[in-house]
Amino acid sequence: MADDRSTAALQRRSLDAVWHPCTQMARAERVPPLPIARGDGPWLFDFDGHRYFDANSSWWVNLFGHADIGINAAIKKQLDTLPHVMLAGCTHEPAIRLAERLSARTGGALGHVFFGSDGASAVEIALKQSFHSWRNLGQSEKREFVCLRNGYHGETIGALAVTDVAIFRDAYDPLLMRAHIVDSPDSRLGNEAAALTALRTLLAERHAHIAAVILEPLVQGAAGMVMHSPDYLRQVRAMTREFGVHLIADEIAVGCGRTGQFFAWQHTQPASADQWPDFILLSKGITAGTLPLSLVLTTDAVYRAFWSEDVTRGFLHSHSYTGNALACAAANAVLDRFDAGQLQHNAEQASQLAEAFAPLAKHARVAHLRQQGMILAFDVEAAPAGFAEAFHLAARRHELLIRPIGRTVYLMPPYLIDAHVARWLAEAVRRTLADLFPESDVA
Numbered sequence: 001m002a003d004d005r006s007t008a009a010l011q012r013r014s015l016d017a018v019w020h021p022c023t024q025m026a027r028a029e030r031v032p033p034l035p036i037a038r039g040d041g042p043w044l045f046d047f048d049g050h051r052y053f054d055a056n057s058s059w060w061v062n063l064f065g066h067a068d069i070g071i072n073a074a075i076k077k078q079l080d081t082l083p084h085v086m087l088a089g090c091t092h093e094p095a096i097r098l099a100e101r102l103s104a105r106t107g108g109a110l111g112h113v114f115f116g117s118d119g120a121s122a123v124e125i126a127l128k129q130s131f132h133s134w135r136n137l138g139q140s141e142k143r144e145f146v147c148l149r150n151g152y153h154g155e156t157i158g159a160l161a162v163t164d165v166a167i168f169r170d171a172y173d174p175l176l177m178r179a180h181i182v183d184s185p186d187s188r189l190g191n192e193a194a195a196l197t198a199l200r201t202l203l204a205e206r207h208a209h210i211a212a213v214i215l216e217p218l219v220q221g222a223a224g225m226v227m228h229s230p231d232y233l234r235q236v237r238a239m240t241r242e243f244g245v246h247l248i249a250d251e252i253a254v255g256c257g258r259t260g261q262f263f264a265w266q267h268t269q270p271a272s273a274d275q276w277p278d279f280i281l282l283s284k285g286i287t288a289g290t291l292p293l294s295l296v297l298t299t300d301a302v303y304r305a306f307w308s309e310d311v312t313r314g315f316l317h318s319h320s321y322t323g324n325a326l327a328c329a330a331a332n333a334v335l336d337r338f339d340a341g342q343l344q345h346n347a348e349q350a351s352q353l354a355e356a357f358a359p360l361a362k363h364a365r366v367a368h369l370r371q372q373g374m375i376l377a378f379d380v381e382a383a384p385a386g387f388a389e390a391f392h393l394a395a396r397r398h399e400l401l402i403r404p405i406g407r408t409v410y411l412m413p414p415y416l417i418d419a420h421v422a423r424w425l426a427e428a429v430r431r432t433l434a435d436l437f438p439e440s441d442v443a
């Protein structure tokens with residue numbers, strides 16, 4: 001029994017022993033998790049010989065497919081050399097190279113790299129560094145943070161305080177520090193000017209108390225792939241400079257080529273160091289879905305605020321696996337791909353997706369078909385209660401693993417699209433919609 005690997009037995013054992021993330025376990029009894037036996041490229045295989053296209057890249061982490069030979073080889077090589085050593089008092093080449101290469105990708109504007117373990121820890125690090133740097137500069141009253149409506153920055157207590165997604169936040173609200181939440185820009189609403197005005201009003205009034213603004217550049221992921229323009233970001237940068245407030249660009253989801261540039265921020269075409277944010281956060285894709293790692297890139301100005309003979313003015317923050325060498329080796333292998341022209345491939349793949357999904361815009365239930373690089377999303381009109389789960393389950397029957405956010409269906413696939421795959425994906429989505437809404441089919 002203990003080693004029964006049939007689907008039903010694995011589901012039972014998982015429900016008994018594994019407390020699944022982001023899951024009401026009572027519901028999981030009715031919709032048990034899908035046991036996955038192995039992954040190969042964009043495909044996941046279950047124990048009954050079925051395959052599923054991983055359209056959400058396993059929570060947005062997987063860039064080049066599962067069990068990628070090159071990434072795996074880099075990890076295996078590192079495994080035989082030095083799997084891990086602590087990064088306080090010691091250092092190692094994979095971490096040094098990774099920090100140098102990421103810093104070079106900002107043109108040196110963010111030349112100091114702090115290592116964390118996952119996305120939420122990167123957010124915690126940036127919030128602490130922002131507050132502490134102001135404090136070290138004698139401005140300890142700057143200890144408030146500003147985040148955007150519906151923004152998502154992770155689920156530890158500090159990260160949740162700057163997250164505005166009710167379903168994750170409400171139960172813990174009494175525990176959270178208070179943050180300012182300002183309206184977010186949303187291409188569907190055409191409200192960028194109003195969102196900028198709201199931010200300006202807040203900064204004008206509270207800037208002496210505000211340490212930083214945190215946002216997800218170009219695409220608010222967990223909000224349901226809500227998009228805005230690079231111009232909004234340029235204006236926020238100018239405004240935060242004007243009022244002496246840090247800007248934290250959370251690129252945990254949108255970094256690593258997802259939007260068409262390596263950093264989403266590059267869409268703003270920063271012409272000088274002061275047009276970059278004060279912090280950029282990376283995680284998720286940086287190891288291509290192999291190992292947990294996050295990075296906080298920051299400026300000379302922030303770094304120098306901690307520089308002192310006084311230990312307590314230093315940034316005394318660490319995680320046991322800070323700068324893990326295996327994860328750094330994976331990340332360096334990811335950067336090798338970008339050095340070898342990955343962004344050109346992504347541009348082609350993004351246009352293949354656009355072309356294949358264009359006909360879906362005519363579907364009576366489909367609204368706001370939108371795309372930013374390798375993120376494609378649409379909203380479903382008049383979606384019934386339970387739509388996300390129903391769509392997820394129906395899609396599995398068409399070999400598609402996809403998890404809508406509310407009534408927003410999105411694809412954030414591994415960078416393994418070609419014209420044929422793009423058409424296959426669009427057809428699988430159309431068939432799934434046809435299963436749920438037979439009267440509106442556009443075949």
Ligand SMILES: *Cc1c(COP(=O)(O)O)cnc(C)c1O
Nearest residue numbers: 118119120152153154250252253
């Ligand atoms: C996923 C995500 C996080 C949190 O990362 P974890 O690794 O899940 O802690 C933070 N910010 C954004 C924008 C994310 O998408």
